Amino acid sequence: MSAVALSRRRWSPWLIVAGLGALVGWSYHGTRVDMGALLSVEGLRQIGVYVARLFPPDLSAGALRDAAIAAVETFAISLVGSVLAACIAFPLALGATRTILYHGVLYEGQRLGRAPKALRLGVYAASKTVLAVLRTVPEIVWALIFVFVVGLGPFPGVLALGVHTGGVLGKLFGEVLEDVDPRPLEALQSTGASRLRIVLYGILPQAIPQFVSYALYRWEVNIRAAAILGLVGAGGLGQRVYVAISLFLEHQLLTLILAIYVMVTLVDALSAWLRARVL
Amino acid sequence: MARPADRFPASTAKSAFPYLLAVAFALTFALSLRAAQVDPRLLFDAQALGNVARFVRGALPPKLDPEFLGMLARPAAETIQISVMGMVIAVLLGAPLGLLATSSLTWRGILHERVTRRARLMLGAAPYGAARALLSVFRSIPEYVWALMFVRAVGLGPFPGVLAIGVAYGGMLGKVYSEILEAVNPRPLETLHAAGAGKAGVVLYGLLPEALPHVVSYTLYRWECAIRASAILGFVGAGGLGQQIELSMRMFQFDEVLTLLAVLLLLVGTVDFISGRIRARVVR
Amino acid sequence: MYELRDVRKVFDDGSVALDGMSLTVGAGEHVAFIGPSGAGKTTLFRILNLTLRPTSGMLRLNGTDVATLSGADLRRARTSIGTIYQQHNLVGRLRVVHNVLAGNLGRWSTLTALGSLLRPRATDEAARALAQVGIPEKLYARTDELSGGQQQRVAIARVLIQDPDVVLADEPVSSVDPTLAVSIVTLLRDISNESRKTLLMNLHSVELALTYFPRILGIREGRVHFDLSPDKVSPEMLEELYAGHGDERGELAALGEGTNSFGKACRPLPGFDR
Numbered sequence: 001m002s003a004v005a006l007s008r009r010r011w012s013p014w015l016i017v018a019g020l021g022a023l024v025g026w027s028y029h030g031t032r033v034d035m036g037a038l039l040s041v042e043g044l045r046q047i048g049v050y051v052a053r054l055f056p057p058d059l060s061a062g063a064l065r066d067a068a069i070a071a072v073e074t075f076a077i078s079l080v081g082s083v084l085a086a087c088i089a090f091p092l093a094l095g096a097t098r099t100i101l102y103h104g105v106l107y108e109g110q111r112l113g114r115a116p117k118a119l120r121l122g123v124y125a126a127s128k129t130v131l132a133v134l135r136t137v138p139e140i141v142w143a144l145i146f147v148f149v150v151g152l153g154p155f156p157g158v159l160a161l162g163v164h165t166g167g168v169l170g171k172l173f174g175e176v177l178e179d180v181d182p183r184p185l186e187a188l189q190s191t192g193a194s195r196l197r198i199v200l201y202g203i204l205p206q207a208i209p210q211f212v213s214y215a216l217y218r219w220e221v222n223i224r225a226a227a228i229l230g231l232v233g234a235g236g237l238g239q240r241v242y243v244a245i246s247l248f249l250e251h252q253l254l255t256l257i258l259a260i261y262v263m264v265t266l267v268d269a270l271s272a273w274l275r276a277r278v279l
Numbered sequence: 280m281a282r283p284a285d286r287f288p289a290s291t292a293k294s295a296f297p298y299l300l301a302v303a304f305a306l307t308f309a310l311s312l313r314a315a316q317v318d319p320r321l322l323f324d325a326q327a328l329g330n331v332a333r334f335v336r337g338a339l340p341p342k343l344d345p346e347f348l349g350m351l352a353r354p355a356a357e358t359i360q361i362s363v364m365g366m367v368i369a370v371l372l373g374a375p376l377g378l379l380a381t382s383s384l385t386w387r388g389i390l391h392e393r394v395t396r397r398a399r400l401m402l403g404a405a406p407y408g409a410a411r412a413l414l415s416v417f418r419s420i421p422e423y424v425w426a427l428m429f430v431r432a433v434g435l436g437p438f439p440g441v442l443a444i445g446v447a448y449g450g451m452l453g454k455v456y457s458e459i460l461e462a463v464n465p466r467p468l469e470t471l472h473a474a475g476a477g478k479a480g481v482v483l484y485g486l487l488p489e490a491l492p493h494v495v496s497y498t499l500y501r502w503e504c505a506i507r508a509s510a511i512l513g514f515v516g517a518g519g520l521g522q523q524i525e526l527s528m529r530m531f532q533f534d535e536v537l538t539l540l541a542v543l544l545l546l547v548g549t550v551d552f553i554s555g556r557i558r559a560r561v562v563r
Numbered sequence: 564m565y566e567l568r569d570v571r572k573v574f575d576d577g578s579v580a581l582d583g584m585s586l587t588v589g590a591g592e593h594v595a596f597i598g599p600s601g602a603g604k605t606t607l608f609r610i611l612n613l614t615l616r617p618t619s620g621m622l623r624l625n626g627t628d629v630a631t632l633s634g635a636d637l638r639r640a641r642t643s644i645g646t647i648y649q650q651h652n653l654v655g656r657l658r659v660v661h662n663v664l665a666g667n668l669g670r671w672s673t674l675t676a677l678g679s680l681l682r683p684r685a686t687d688e689a690a691r692a693l694a695q696v697g698i699p700e701k702l703y704a705r706t707d708e709l710s711g712g713q714q715q716r717v718a719i720a721r722v723l724i725q726d727p728d729v730v731l732a733d734e735p736v737s738s739v740d741p742t743l744a745v746s747i748v749t750l751l752r753d754i755s756n757e758s759r760k761t762l763l764m765n766l767h768s769v770e771l772a773l774t775y776f777p778r779i780l781g782i783r784e785g786r787v788h789f790d791l792s793p794d795k796v797s798p799e800m801l802e803e804l805y806a807g808h809g810d811e812r813g814e815l816a817a818l819g820e821g822t823n824s825f826g827k828a829c830r831p832l833p834g835f836d837r
Binding site: 105108109110111181183184186187188189190191192193194196197198200201202205206209 | 613638639646654718
């Protein structure tokens, strides 16, 4: 592995700089970015007018209640979606871990027959592929698909987050499982423990705190994503934001934006606190 | 006076915290299940299964005729361009704000030992606080909300997408830049400062050389995220592949959706590869 | 107990760790293995505890051929062999009680094992084992909060729970300080004596080996260099055993003067008082 990395030629810094420069130039041209107009007196004035129109936020009882309901829904989508993701990720991650299936210290003492080995390689390849598919399709596309399958509402949002994040977490979990310290495993194996019991007493105790930490981190990502999914009809704050913008309800829009800000900050703080307790 | 039982706190004291946490989690989760209207039966009723079958039948085989593929070149390129320009703006926003939001540069620590308290608060702490607040607002509002607002302000097309990524990612970059800068070992800075270097000198000769690899590496990592975001922003009218995906989905052209996803996968993979190679080069 | 004939171990990268090793160990014997680093001692122990399979040669345990066992038979054979490693063989995040009870894993069903993680069973058994190794108060401590010496005692307690016929200790004291080393070696010796277990120990310290073991096996370049009682081991033989390993010879020189790393706990060794 390292030999391969060493033998590969490194890209020269000048090539990188020139390449990035060309990329930026091409992108500048293609996106028709007009910073001049944006930062001109007229452009800035227009932004000012738009921002001014947002104020003050709509703090009427009805608007607040609406925002609160949507915020709770968004929170619920992110939480249930993250838990579902962990449930999807865990079994797939076990299947995507070579050191559990056919490789490494647990398999040094004996040889696997040809058929069992092929079966295990198959499980490994299948798990890896499923995880890759789950995580490369963006959550908003999953949301569109699930809205098509089960109809509008927060439930397709939960499914979308669960499936996409399940792919992301499955990959991360698998890396954690392969990276656990093998020395305690060898010790457990020498007591005559079966592989399943070694997973229980040696691998999982080392891996689970990391699992929790990764799941919490993805929860932070998911609270943001849950606020997006409403755009395609999957419930929560996103749906209300879309409506408020389409109907020019600027004051309500600001209320909703504040609600998003509060939710995101809250979940970030909660997750950081929990992670500090776990690790 | 410690009672004998207190002598081995690890062996006797059992904290109630895990149990409280478990109960709180179970409650929140149960309430969330209701609020999110989770109903697994919906997934397995005849209609849902029929829809799944419809989707799969419609998606296979993916649409690969040259005309359609030719039509995708432009939005695919646009997706990359939006991500690149978005990152340029994010760096332009994030770097100065990140510097201001670094307490060791603005008001705390050895560089400010000899400045009066008043001056420190007025000239240092105030801009520091403002920069942090601004960064927090930038990054806590999701990029698609920014995109919706910029579409309002500057019209449809890739430009609002660029601005949305620029602002939202500027907030994230600024925060992480300041964290990286705060973590730099202060000793060399002290030496430079003692030798009479001004703030600019300290930043250029002390901070940047230490921090730059991390800064570049994190920026490239964010670019990998930006390409995904840029694909999604199309959903609110900000150009790129997302717009096509939504269109095809709404028209039930699932074979087109599959092709579009494959193209997106290719783009994301390419960007990840390039960024990964450069990152490996920068951080050795 | 053990019977090895012409055991060879060649690793995938082509390096030869054991090059025709033959030896016999009787039930209840105490044997110390010494030799320069890289001699193949650790590989030998990993073959003896059935973690590695030999490339060729014969390996018998209690008369049965165990070189090519696999599956349930292999696991059953392993339950009769307890191993103590240099360090890092415990799961730091688990409480001590679970690490100790892990000695039962060869006997317990998976369901029992899972249940015990949630609510430890046989805790009095675990407590007794910990009392035997001198740290009864650590039953519910988190393992990574213990010192190196205490962790090694937990590992010994696990072997006590496992209750094997043979105890293999691979450099059990290389990462603890000298006085602790003496106490751990004597603890292992006494425990093995009490329950008539065979004890094989791999030792970095020639001194500990010569002081506490009735049979010394010198290993060099994957072969048995000598197999003698300690009073027959001469300084010249040790010189030869460690030839080409400068720093390890430095320790030998100190042995002769009676001034050694273990202080007063050890007398000058017979044969070294020149």
